[in-house]
Amino acid sequence: MTAKKKGGGALLEALERERLFLAEELHEGLCQSLGALSIHLKALERRVKKMAPAIGNDFAELHRTVEEAIDQTRFLHRTLKPPVSDGPSFLKALTEWVESKRGVLECEASFHERIDSITPGVAVALLRIAQEALRDSILNPTVTATRVTLAVKNRSLMMTLSDDRKPSSGPRNAAALQVTAAHAKSIAGKVQALEKDATIEVRAPLAASPRRSARSKNF
Amino acid sequence: MKPLRILIVENHPDTVKWLQIFLEDLGHAVVAARTVEEARVALREHETDVLISDIGLPDGTGWDLLERATKRPPFSVAMSGFGMNADSARSLSAGYRHHLLKPFKTQELEEILTQAEAEIAALP
Numbered sequence: 001m002t003a004k005k006k007g008g009g010a011l012l013e014a015l016e017r018e019r020l021f022l023a024e025e026l027h028e029g030l031c032q033s034l035g036a037l038s039i040h041l042k043a044l045e046r047r048v049k050k051m052a053p054a055i056g057n058d059f060a061e062l063h064r065t066v067e068e069a070i071d072q073t074r075f076l077h078r079t080l081k082p083p084v085s086d087g088p089s090f091l092k093a094l095t096e097w098v099e100s101k102r103g104v105l106e107c108e109a110s111f112h113e114r115i116d117s118i119t120p121g122v123a124v125a126l127l128r129i130a131q132e133a134l135r136d137s138i139l140n141p142t143v144t145a146t147r148v149t150l151a152v153k154n155r156s157l158m159m160t161l162s163d164d165r166k167p168s169s170g171p172r173n174a175a176a177l178q179v180t181a182a183h184a185k186s187i188a189g190k191v192q193a194l195e196k197d198a199t200i201e202v203r204a205p206l207a208a209s210p211r212r213s214a215r216s217k218n219f
Numbered sequence: 220m221k222p223l224r225i226l227i228v229e230n231h232p233d234t235v236k237w238l239q240i241f242l243e244d245l246g247h248a249v250v251a252a253r254t255v256e257e258a259r260v261a262l263r264e265h266e267t268d269v270l271i272s273d274i275g276l277p278d279g280t281g282w283d284l285l286e287r288a289t290k291r292p293p294f295s296v297a298m299s300g301f302g303m304n305a306d307s308a309r310s311l312s313a314g315y316r317h318h319l320l321k322p323f324k325t326q327e328l329e330e331i332l333t334q335a336e337a338e339i340a341a342l343p
Contacts, residue, residue, distance in 0.1 A: 027300045027321075035322030036233035042325040043241040063325075070322045083302045 012182045023081035031073055038066045075100065082127050087115035090123035091150075094130055098148055104138055105163075106145035115150065115157060117207045125183040126159055126204060129191070132176045132183075133161035133200050139173070142166040155206050162199040172197040223247045223336060226265065228258040228272035228281065229298070238271075241325065245332070255279035259288070267292040269335050271328075273321075274299035274310065282313040293342060294335040298323065 041063040049056025079097070084090045091111055098109045130148060137143045146163040172193065180200065184191035189204035225242055229235040230253045239249045250265050252258040255278050262270070270292040272281035281297055297310040298319045310318040317331050 031300065031322045032231050032234060036231065036237055038322065039234065039241045039325055040237040043237055043244055046244050067324050070324065073322070074320070077300075078302070083304070085303055085305060089304055 009182065009186065012179070012186055015179070019080045023077055026073065026077050026080065031070075031077065034066060034070050034073055038063065038070060041066055079131070082124060084123040084127060085120045086123065087118040090118060090127060091115060093123075093127055094148065094150075097127070097131060097134070101134055101138065101146075105134075105143060107134075107148075108145070109148045111150045112152075115152065115206075118157065119187075119207050122157070122187045122189075122204050122207075125187045125189070126157070126202065129180050129183050129200070129202055130159065130161060132180050136172050136176050137163040137165070140165050140169055142169040152206065157204045157206050159202045159204070160199060161202075162195075165198050167196045167198075172200075221336070221340060223268045223332065223339065224266055225249045225269045225271060226258065226261050226267045226292070227251045228253070228255070228270070228276065228284065230254065230273065230277055242332075245329075247332075253277070255281075255284045258284050262288055262290055262292070268294060268339050269332070270295040272297060272315075274301060274306070281315075282309055285314045293339055296328075296331055296335075 041059055045056055045059035045063055048059055075096075078093065082093045084093050095109060098107045101107050134146060134148075137146045140163070143163045143165045146161070149158075149160045151158045151160075177193065180202075181191055184202055184204070187204050189202055191200065191202045193200055225247050227235060227238055227242070227249060229238065229251070235251050235253065239251050242249045250261050250267075252261045253276075255276050258270075258272065258276075261267070267290075270285065272284055272295070274281040274297055276284075281299070285291065285295055291314065295315045296317045296319055297313075297315040298321050299306060299310070300321045302320050307318040316335075319327060319331070
């Protein structure tokens with residue numbers, strides 16, 4: 001293994017460690033405080049409404065703002081530490097990520113098949129790749145629309161991430177592409193940039209389906 | 220509806236304080252514990268309709284608490300920052316009826332308590 005390849009793996013590990021650290025800090029600190037604040041405000045809102053309804057409504061508004069902050073914090077926590085362990089949870093996380101960017105870009109996701117046989121490592125790596133690609137699309141001023149597709153071909157999962165960038169807008173961010181390549185490598189997958197970087201195609205191996213293996217043994 | 224007798228198990232001081240006030244304002248009788256050991260004592264000493272317990276506690280887990288409880292409350296709710304499907308499944312297999320992801324919204328808790336009230340009122 002070359003020093004460059006070893007370096008890619010170490011960089012990924014360091015990135016994941018940092019994300020998990022931030023997720024923990026967020027959960028143990030800000031999340032707990034926001035949760036307590038939300039309950040606190042709701043209790044005050046109820047008490048004050050009985051005596052002074054107008055001030056009670058102010059508390060209700062404050063409470064709604066805190067609940068919005070809770071939604072944002074939950075999303076940030078899930079981005080840093082995605083709750084993915086299998087195919088369905090990966091699809092749910094990917095859908096949520098794509099939907100969260102719909103206000104910024106026109107985002108379309110199409111998943112043609114159910115994906116059952118996927119390991120937690122592959123799920124997290126593919127999600128990180130999609131996140132990097134979407135971030136890169138958002139940062140490119142010529143991009144107005146993105147598309148994510150997933151399909152199963154020859155026991156591999158094909159994830160295609162494309163956007164409508166203008167060829168003259170320059171290549172994708174080199175560091176993001178490096179991280180993407182390292183993620184793909186970490187799961188024995190392959191990644192390639194096509195059409196002057198407008199499309200990223202990732203092929204990841206699927207785990208053997210336990211049911212299918214058992215059946216083939218019987219035959 | 221009859222007020223519920225609720226045991227809260229949570230070690231975050233602000234959360235436990237305001238959760239207790241919030242539930243008492245709704246008319247429920249609330250006892251609070253901060254550890255698994257305190258909760259075990261509370262479950263022995265107080266009749267409890269609803270257990271609302273954090274999963275990560277200083278001296279163990281909310282899963283152990285319910286699984287090893289000699290006197291199980293009729294309705295239990297787990298609160299946790301662990302949001303994986305497996306964590307939720309673990310809570311349900313331990314005997315919790317809901318796995319509430321922290322930080323939760325007060326509306327989510329109120330809906331669960333409405334369900335608890337109806338089920339407990341229907342008990343013989």
